[in-house]
Amino acid sequence: MRIGIVGFGVGGRLFHLPYVQAAAEWELVGVVARSESTRDALAAAAPGVPAFASLDALIDAGVDAVVITTPPATRRELVLRALERGVHVVADKPFAPDAETARELIAAAHAAQRTLTVFHNRRWDTDLVTLQAVLASGELGPVWRADFALEQDDRTVLDQGPDEGLLRDLGAHVVDQLTQLFGPVERVDAHLDWIGTGERRVDVGFFLGLHHASGVFSAVSSTKGARRDDRRMIVIGREGNYESHMSDVQVEQLRAGLTPSADADVWGLEAEERWGVLTTGAGAVRVPSQRGDYTEFYRDLHRALAAGETPNVTLEQALHTVAVLDAARASALTGERTAV
Template sequence: MTRTRIGLAGYGFGGRIFHAPLIAAADGCELAGVITRSAERRAELAAQHPGVPAYDSLAALAADGVDAVAISTPADTHVPLVLEAIGLGLAVVCDKPFALDEAQGRAAVAAAAAAGTVLTVYQNRRWDSDFLTVRRLVDDGTLGDVSLFESTFERFSPDAGPSPSGAGILRDIGSHLVDQALLLFGPVASVYGELHMRGDLDDRFFAALRHAGGVTTHLSGDWTQGAPAPRFRVRGSAGSYVTWGMDGQEPALIAGRTPAADGAGWGMEPEARWGRLQRGEQGEPVPSERGRWDSFYPAFGAAVRGEGPVPVDPQDAITALTVLDAIRRSATEGRSLEL
């Protein structure tokens, strides 16, 4: 198999934890280099991925013949770096939030299309164990007709800032939650939003979406919530599915585990963390699907080689940005908005 040589722009938390180990472990891919000027980050790279070179710029990375780059840098640099990479002839993975607003995202997608460049967005939470389980239960009719989908990212981290991406929690975490809701229930007809600001950035949000198909979605994000809500609660005519806590792939990566080392055990949730199908006081555990963050980069590598579609259509990110922009405008204007 021809290997797709993928560089990485940025070696902060996101680059070190969410990208580098998964690129290095991906079938058909090679972690070909990392762009970072920080001496500390370069030392970490040498310790964690011996032999992987460090570069000062996208141009230097491209000059060494890489095929693609994954961008994991502060949010306001995403689109400028995407456009630079496209100009250098590189295929691109852009971390979320893909752009700061819909217009900026559309410009990047249009540039990639004009250049014939492969572009995708790193929506890894599509492959969370609990989300894959929700998709299965919705698709196979276990829940009956779904009327309400509640999805939260809530933690108790009192010292946390608004967002590690520098974009506010709505654009950062909300990018995942909106993307998942759109995948499950399709286009959104109306939006209501609330934001809590800390300085110039939001650190808490709530959004209510009414999908064109009739389902209502409630989304919330909060890093300083002392009593986190269920991760998912999905109400259907035949019962409700509820699950608590976050998918285990992130803490596994933080602990130094990788798909290459774990093999078939990667992404498997212990029974104690399975969600439950509830019908009043009667309930039963539901076996969780295997989390598959390890599937993203093999699919991207294949797309770069012309062997399949990108793992996430960038047009999906534009649709999500439209909803995110509407949530922000709704919160500012204090009213629901039709889309």
Template sequence: MRLGLVGYGVGGRFFHAPFVEAAEGVELAGIVTRSPHRRDLAAQDWPGVPAYDSLTDLLASGVDAVTITTPPETRRALVLEAVAAGVHVVADKPFAPSAEAARELVRAAVDAGVVLDVFHNRRWDADLRTLAAVLASGRLGELWRVHSRFDLDQPHLLEPGPDGGLLRDLGSHLVDQLLWLLGPVESVTAHLDWVDLPEGRTDAGFVIDLLHSSGVRSFVESSKLNRLHQRELRAYGSAGSYRVHSTDVQAGAVLGGARPAGDLEGWGRDAPAHWGTLAIKAGEERVPSEQGRYHDFYTQFAAAVRGDAPEPVPAAEGVRTLAVLDAARASALEGRTVPIEPAT
């Protein structure tokens, strides 16, 4: 599958291109960026891969699929242009400002007969995959609740203004992880921390309480301005608990210049010092890290386009995540618990 990358900022350069390279059945066929500096970076990173000024030019070159990783406010028009051209699309998160806006993109893709998926790559995080394996083992007994905390000391990277904020940014990933892990949500109760910036009032932290249809509760929280850097997952069940303070191992590696294609077997595993602990009646034991594999998203996406596998993150699941984010914002602004309508 020949795939073009639209946008070569931090996301395109570090969180898409290296994982496209590592995926099976995918070729990086072109990069869209107008910035001379980013064109130079792309040429250094991917010699021989052509650069284009626009999505229109990339489509004219002949590609099977595109990834849209431009700023959020630009994505709708680009997704619609690619879909209208009959090209399959990966849209970065959040792929729309609201669930209702996202449904328009889903309808367009269905009408065009193309695959539209959302890049919720953090479903393939090492710590989340390890927690999923612990839950699947049944050793916690009846699962009661899961806590997910991700604090970042990155004030300079907070997307400002009413169309930005941490909830739509990292919140998209953290909520999607819990939906993937625990299933649909029936209600949402949330608190947002606000900061006044020149671009407008911006949410800079959140705490969200999710009641899942299974009866399990999950709690997700994050901050970006509080001078903390911590990733923690905890799970409580009738037979014990599991806890881990992990590292963002894949992000750290690619930002440090590593590529998964250079060591596919050794890629994406937390070091033993960061393994989680399972505590049950028999005692405590360390749980080795599962492998984090963001490139599996693209391998599965290519297989889905061929008709050989399910889509990795269908756009309808992206809509489900956005519906929870919409409810969280409403809950925080109105001071109430917001029910979630079942997906249709």
């Protein structure tokens, strides 16, 4: 199948291009890159891949699907236009600024009879897939609660504005991860850290308490404004606990010059010294890293389209994530626990 990427900022360059190229099921038709500097960056990263001036020009070249990875403020119109033109769509996260807009996009996909999905690639993070294997083993017994953190020392990539902020950015990832592990969220307690004023006010940190319908309670925190880097996954069950502080493995590998296609033997595997620890009545053991690979998102999308089935990231799940973020913002503004 033929696919194109719309936008070539950090997301297009680091989180989409290498994985589309690694998925042999897809032919990359081109990238929408309008400025001279962006076209130069594309030529350096992917020699020979054509640059297009617009979404319509890319679709006219003949694609089955497009990936919309432009800034959030431009994403809605592009998703609607791509569906109107009759192609399948991958929308980057945040899927939408609010649940109302998410429902609008879902309705448009149904009306067009085309697949729309959301790039929740961090379902294939190394630490998450390793944790999933631990939970599947049953060694923790019934899970009571979880403590996650995704802290990044990088204010430079945080857009400012009423529809931006860290809650909608990294918050979309961690909420999706936790609902994949423990099921839908019913209620939210939230706190947001703010900088700026007026239309430039933006949240640069958050703490969420998520009450899952399954009975599990999960707490998750994140910041880009506190000069702090940390990834933490702690899960506590009746029979023990599992604690992980793995790195952002795939991003670090890309920045070191590795790619999922050229370095498949080591791709997405954490160094042994950073393996998580499972502690039960039998003692503490290090848990070998599972392989994380965002390429699986694109392989899964191809399988779903070829079979006429639903991709791994469903629209119902994407809408639920946005609704949880809406509830979190409301909770932070009112100081009250908010139902999803």
